[in-house]
Amino acid sequence: MTTIPLERIRQIEARRDELSAQMSRGDLAADQFVKLSKDYAELEPVAQAATEVRRYRQELASLSYMIEDEEADPELKSMAGEELADLRDKLVVAERRLALSLLPKDAADERSAILEIRAGTGGDEAALFAGDLFRMYQRYADDRGWRVEMMSASAAEMGGFKEVIASITGAGVFAKLKFESGVHRVQRVPVTESGGRIHTSAATVAVLPEAEEVDVQIADKDLRIDVYRSSGPGGQSVNTTDSAVRIVHIPTGTVVIQQDEKSQHKNKEKAMKVLRSRLYEAERARLANERSGARKSMVGSGDRSERIRTYNFPQGRVTDHRINLTLHRLPEILEGGGLEELVSALISEDEAERLALLSE
Numbered sequence: 001m002t003t004i005p006l007e008r009i010r011q012i013e014a015r016r017d018e019l020s021a022q023m024s025r026g027d028l029a030a031d032q033f034v035k036l037s038k039d040y041a042e043l044e045p046v047a048q049a050a051t052e053v054r055r056y057r058q059e060l061a062s063l064s065y066m067i068e069d070e071e072a073d074p075e076l077k078s079m080a081g082e083e084l085a086d087l088r089d090k091l092v093v094a095e096r097r098l099a100l101s102l103l104p105k106d107a108a109d110e111r112s113a114i115l116e117i118r119a120g121t122g123g124d125e126a127a128l129f130a131g132d133l134f135r136m137y138q139r140y141a142d143d144r145g146w147r148v149e150m151m152s153a154s155a156a157e158m159g160g161f162k163e164v165i166a167s168i169t170g171a172g173v174f175a176k177l178k179f180e181s182g183v184h185r186v187q188r189v190p191v192t193e194s195g196g197r198i199h200t201s202a203a204t205v206a207v208l209p210e211a212e213e214v215d216v217q218i219a220d221k222d223l224r225i226d227v228y229r230s231s232g233p234g235g236q237s238v239n240t241t242d243s244a245v246r247i248v249h250i251p252t253g254t255v256v257i258q259q260d261e262k263s264q265h266k267n268k269e270k271a272m273k274v275l276r277s278r279l280y281e282a283e284r285a286r287l288a289n290e291r292s293g294a295r296k297s298m299v300g301s302g303d304r305s306e307r308i309r310t311y312n313f314p315q316g317r318v319t320d321h322r323i324n325l326t327l328h329r330l331p332e333i334l335e336g337g338g339l340e341e342l343v344s345a346l347i348s349e350d351e352a353e354r355l356a357l358l359s360e
Contacts, residue, residue, distance in 0.1 A: 008102065009050045016043040042105075049098035056091040063087065096355075103354050108209035108284065109175035114151075114277040115166045115207055120183065122201025124158040125190045129311075130203040131160030132334055133184060137168070137177070139336025146170030151270050152260045165274060167210065174209045179322075179346040181207050182306045188313035198314060202307075210273070211280035218276070224248040227264055247271045254278055309342075318342070323349045 019040045023033060063080045117134050119126035141148045147169040154162040168177070185202045193199065226246040244259035245267040256278070258271035310319045311330060318333050319326040325345050332338030 009046065009098075012043050012046045013050060016040065016047045019043070046098070046101045049094065049101045052094045053091070053098050056087060056094055060084070060087050060091060099355050100351055103351070106175070106178075108178075110172055111174045112146075112167065112169040112210040113174045113177055113207050114210055114274060115168055115177070116163070116205070117161065117165075118163045118204045119156065119161065120202035120204050122186075122199065124156060124160075125186075125188075125199055126201040126203055127156030127160035127162055128158065128190075129160065129184075129186045129201050130162070130164065131156075132186075133203055133205060134161060134164050134166070136334050136336050136339060137180075138166075140339045141168050141170070141173075143336060144170065144176075146173055150260075151274065152258055167273070169210075174207065175347075176343055177207045178209075179343070179350070180205050180308075182308035184309050184311065185307055186311045186313070188311075208277040208281040209284070211276040213276070216276045216279050216283075218249070218272075218279070222250050224250060225268070243267055245271050247275055249275060249279065252279065252282070254282075320346065322346070 019036050022028070023036050023040065028036070063084050066080045067077050067084070069077075115134075115137060117130045119130040122129070138148050149167045149169070151165045151167055153164040156162050183202050183204055185200060187198055187200050189196055190199050224247070226248075227242045228244050228246070229242050243262055243264040244257070245264060246255065246257045247268070248255050254275060256271045256275045258267040258274070261267045261270065308320065308322055310321070311334070312319070313330065315328070316330045317326050317328045318330050320342055323345060325342065327333065327338070327341060329338045329341075333342065
């Protein structure tokens with residue numbers, strides 16, 4: 001297994017054993033024990049994977065020796081030959097598991113996420129498609145027991161959304177959905193099209209890791225907060241108080257508008273939640289670009305202007321252009337149940353690319 005740095009594994013195992021010894025002491029303060037336990041939990045999967053690889057290698061060496069031994073019992077040699085192929089397969093899986101455990105962890109993977117969907121080119125049809133995408137993610141989240149809370153929405157006259165922002169709460173939400181950011185394109189005959197011509201429309205998706213106050217320090221002097229009377233489509237749902245909030249982060253020019261709640265305080269709270277997540281993601285992207293230089297991950301660039309996927313209704317197919325994967329299961333994917341195959345393929349591709357970098 002030349003691609004895995006064995007010296008690093010030995011260092012991790014030694015540190016794991018050191019932490020285990022420290023945790024067994026009876027004079028540790030509670031906060032010290034919690035910190036040691038957290039560090040131990042991060043190292044233990046690597047150590048366990050390394051132990052498994054060693055065991056399979058030792059068994060493989062023993063079987064190979066038995067097969068090559070001319071004096072060994074023929075029946076035992078035959079049995080060893082049958083086990084050898086199965087053991088080699090297990091070793092390949094174990095080595096991949098070990099290599100994956102050594103990859104740098106994305107600190108945001110276990111976080112909840114902010115989902116933003118905006119209709120792009122295509123007018124009413126783009127807004128309808130944005131609504132389709134939102135329902136797809138909502139059903140996908142429901143299947144996993146995540147909680148979806150709509151934070152703001154701008155409904156379109158024909159249905160769907162010009163823009164919709166939602167919070168998706170649960171363990172590992174960002175890890176699953178982070179590769180959904182980008183331009184999603186739909187090809188279908190609009191319900192308003194009498195000639196039956198296929199139109200192409202688009203919607204932009206952004207998935208941001210949810211940030212806490214401790215992640216992003218925002219000074220009051222860097223904010224301009226305006227309040228005004230909110231309005232709804234067609235004169236509906238109009239508040240008679242100045243409850244709508246517009247927050248401008250002056251250093252970056254980031255603007256967040258929130259008017260769905262009747263309470264100015266709640267609107268401000270939601271707007272700050274979105275603002276923190278946008279600033280946190282911008283800083284993550286800046287640091288990632290610095291670390292990677294000119295190299296961009298095939299599936300992980302998160303560029304919102306990048307066309308990542310096409311939903312073709314006449315052919316019933318969905319194509320992810322980053323990994324050249326086409327699935328002829330469009331209805332099931334838009335219902336949320338079929339999205340997992342795309343999500344898993346994107347995660348696997350990202351892991352394969354990072355494993356390749358690890359061996360360079």
